[in-house]
Amino acid sequence: MATAENPKYKVIGTRPIRHDGADKVTGRARYGADIQLSGMLYGAMLRSPHAHANIKSIDTSKAEALPGVRAVATSADLPEQGDRVVELGEGAANMRHLTANVLARGKVLYRGHSIAAVAADNIHIAEEAIKLIEVEYELLPPVMDVVGAMAENAPVLNDDIRTESVGSAPPAKDSKPTNVAKHFLFEKGDVAAGFAEADIIVEREFDTAMVHQGYIEPHNATVLWNTDGKLTVWISTQGSFTVRQQTAELLKIPISNVKVIPTEIGGGFGGKISVYLPPVAAVLSKKTGRPVKLVMSRTNVFEATGPTPGSHMKVKLGATKDGKLVAGEAWIAFEAGAYTGSPIGPACMCVFACYDLPHGRVEGFDVCVNKPRTNAYRAPGSTHVAFATETLVNEICEKIDVDPAEFRINNAAKEGVRRVDGPVYARVGMVETVEAIKNSEHYKTALEGKYRGRGIASGFWFNCGLKSAASATVNPDGTVSLLEGSTDIGGSRTGIAMQLAEALGITAEEVIPAVGDTDSVGYCDVTGGSRVTFATGIAAIEAAKDIQRQLVDRAAMIWEVDSSHVSYSDGGVHGPDGKQLSFKEMAAKLHGTGGAVIGRGTSSEATQGGAFGTHCVDVEVDVDLGKVQILRYTAAQDAGTAIHPSYVEGQMQGGAVQGIGWALNEEYWYDEQGEMRNSTYLDYRIPTCYDVPMIDTIIVEVPDPQHPYGVRGVGEVPICPPPAAIANAIYDAVGVRMHDLPMSPPKLLAEILKK
Amino acid sequence: MATRTMPRVFIPPPMRSLTEGEEVVDVGGTNLGQVIAHLERRFPGMKERLCQDDDIRPGLSVAVAGSVATLGMLQRTNPEVEIHFLPAIGGG
């Protein structure tokens, strides 16, 4: 497999120092909470101590009277939204739910649900003030279990939710409200006939707990509502344009009145797309005429942002005894949280995505429960279903005595295979990632030792295209200032700059990339869906081509020839009779040839092909404690073309370790009253560096024909395989099959003792 | 296999009540708007399920020839393409 240096390219495949590196290792980089403005007030929010209650009354008078308090806000300060569904760039939302999630309206639907906010001279006064707000609640029974919430007699969270089904007639407005907000159904072939062909059928039920993205930087927003009615929002977000739109919609003001300045962002993984704080800070700023900063505590982040759902799944797979998958069926229920919006759709589309399945049926449900409204988390929905499918695949392999890598290769999704949800795959690299694992040193080295086991699993994610824009200005010294709108969570500005550099034939260091605010760059969708290096990369390449065209025209002017006789290649312009000028030489002539050269580029047409990964893990189980140690880990993934291999590896390693956390320990642990009892890093237990080994990576490169350099997004796939791979390794080690995430010590020990 | 003369639309299971069980329907149109208009003419009620205010419903995405239609109703179609109606996908 090709890695690192790619002989086709000069810049792509190299490992330059990231452009924002110096700022980030010296502490100079400004993240959202680092914003300090003169006259700035500090805000704090009152949050519900109850999981489910009606709000009878709110009395803010004592808080308002506290010296140092400048303003108090409740949902009464936000406009009524009515029943409208708005497309927000990455997913649609019912505005009535969105505003109620920002500040509760008449009802709280989860512990931590925000109720009121205070702006004060300092954070301590603000926090004291929120304790003085008196709220009278009427407690309602909490609905915490996804299956229980679907029951006919379950308490209903939202009186305006009725089951919507893609392609079905809209539900009647006068029908009975339900917690089941959405229903999906996909079918391919004839499932009954498919299972009839099977020699072996395995069917299991799986549960996974709600988990959080766990980014280290808490949510924040600083807003100034100026006297001219214009708002400036400083925020760390995955999408400045979606923040602009959500904030404008929630405040019912024109988007042009909102300028979002994205700061550096301390992690997101899907959790920093929804808006929680900006409208609240905006209202407080409007009331006080001063900038207001809101920053969440870690417990707020856990209790009141958008974790990814817990699930209940029933999955069934059938195969012939010679190792051919013939049919699959899945029933998947996801916790939506308080309002609809879980990634159940993609989960349904991913459950059998790794395989060429002739017959399949998938049904999915989005179910409201008294937990925070869920959100995307790295390949949203795909990790849950990979846990189910990939453990069943290994169970089949064991029963028919086939090597699990071999089985995956024989049944792999590939070009021309029709998915259960309909579309047909273009060129994809599932086979290649399994082969990479099969041929790896890791897989070829026998694992020895008692209670040790090895497991493999694969995973899939679509990778989004969506919309991006970039502009690039040539500087007279031969460098290029690149402005793009994709907030940079993990080094993407360098990956984008490298593509511009490649296209212009200059070095990565000769590009100076920056992430612009919403008034200075063209519309960019969120940094999510593994789309930025792909789509914003295309926009940058388009900008480079625009620069090339302009430089060609200028060279033609200099050489007094027609532009058609000039071309751009190898880092410069070439004309008749061997005439040539390098990019640097052309840049030096800018001012004498017509002034600034600014290239513009957008991308919106392209859709990525999907990406696959296969992981291999060795574990050791302490059979007396039920505790699992990860001994060795190798991740293989199709990156299409790795732009900056170090950061591709980094995505694979980071995703794998998040997956390890999800597999072994992470969960929202609720008590009967619906209180999350482990809302700190101490008890939520994301992996520390003492919990994991080095994560070996194998970058597989099956170029995506839809990108000029063959890029495939890499951010999301690596979180999908770990839980299943680890479950398979645990089985190999101690003969126990786990169907419940996390596979925490008490649960694993209980299974071991049952044996 | 005979060459197709019209785009091929895959009907999601919940919509098949409108198509009398047909899973795949070939209808004319050089863009998505026309295809949906043709579908509506043949299977009344179809448009309401797919569209809101003359655009694709929020939360729904349309795949034309394997690519998400980013131009909505203006997305070009041709006789070779397959059209799928799917849940919109974001990502982390």
Added chain:
Amino acid sequence: MHAFDYQSPSTVAEAIELMAKHNGSARPLAGGTDLIDQMRVGRLAPDVLIDVKKLDELNVLSADAAGLHVGAAVPCYRIYGDETVNSQYTALADSCHIIGGIQIQSRASIGGNLCNSGPAADSTPSMIALGGVCVIAGPSGSREIAVESFCTGPGKNVLEPGELLVEVRFPARPANSGSHYRRMIPRNEMDIAVVGVGASVTLDDSGQNFVSARIGLGAIAATPLFAEAAGESLAGQPVNDESLEKAAAAAREIASPITDMRGTREYRIHVTGVLVKRVLQAAIVRARGEQIDYCRGH
């Protein structure tokens, strides 16, 4: 955070006077790693913090004929960096090495760990196993109490208003003795004990028989427990699976844990037995003057 006043007295007497004056609304501040967090989340709201970590008596770390003196405010890193502790009171070093992370160990003290009186405190089972005695100063003089009698409930202890824990004193170590602490945590670091066990054993000259043993247990009841019967069951017994199993059973007997986000009751009872055996085995190895094969956190 709730507003409070901060005082930094320069003598123990002054500290006690301040503590007494505020009659229950003052808290001593040592490393603050528990206290500041609990104040921030509103679980505690003292009006005055009395910073005791610079008081000489609370910073003692020395050994004499009476044994080892560890001032209540001595931070963990000094304890595990101490030669005597490392060679003779190893259970205490083991505990101090895994309280929080390295940064926490720069500040956190065993006095604070004890006064915070959490059932899962990592140093308390070791202090119990090593026969630690709390030296308490108060308005009416000084008193002493065994570590196992110090905690009275989650977050509760025997200190009266105005009283201050000054040091924990440990008796001199007999020949052929060894000790160890380990805990079960789901991660390998930065976690709260699901079960913690500290044990100290003294063997005869042959190294094959127990002379005596003391076992402390954490996170299996409302307070850390002294598993007296479990330890006594080993006195005079040969070192073998049977005697260890018996001690483990006796320890399980007194476990009355709760089910919470850190583990179920059944799990904790089971793990108590497992860890008691493992910790005793390690203490035995050390009593024989050998190195244990121990991966911190696993």
Added chain:
Amino acid sequence: MSAKRVVTFTVNGDQVEILCEPRQSLLEVLRDDLDLTGTKEGCSNGNCGACTVIMDGRPVVSCLVLAVEAEGAELRTIEGVACGSTLDEVQAAFLEGAALQCGICTPGIIVQTEALLEENPNPTEDDVRFYLAGNLCRCTGYDKIVRAVQAAAEKRQVAASN
């Protein structure tokens, strides 16, 4: 409200004097009063290490230190790691080894690494992992961080022996 106090300490070699309430943490004062925002807040209960600073030679989580406790202390923060406009070995190794993604944990981890290498100039992988266990990173999976720390240690060792 209790009386504010004057607290004096040195940060990165500079003596500073601030007026603060006892309830203000060292982290809050560094960030809000001294505008040293390189020290980050991730959890405010000592569990993530993003706010790590070196206080009198020892790494501490500044969210669990009151500013008043820093009276007379010598503090070193991320802003004091580079030597003028030159990155130190740890910072350079983090960049060369791509040991950061979002970068929010990076200042804390670099400061913690400085403390580690001070104490143990030649740490094993296990030493590094144990010493950095109190610094959470959610992006990298730690692989490149551990390698960067070891690379920095090696570079420093080579420099010291020359």
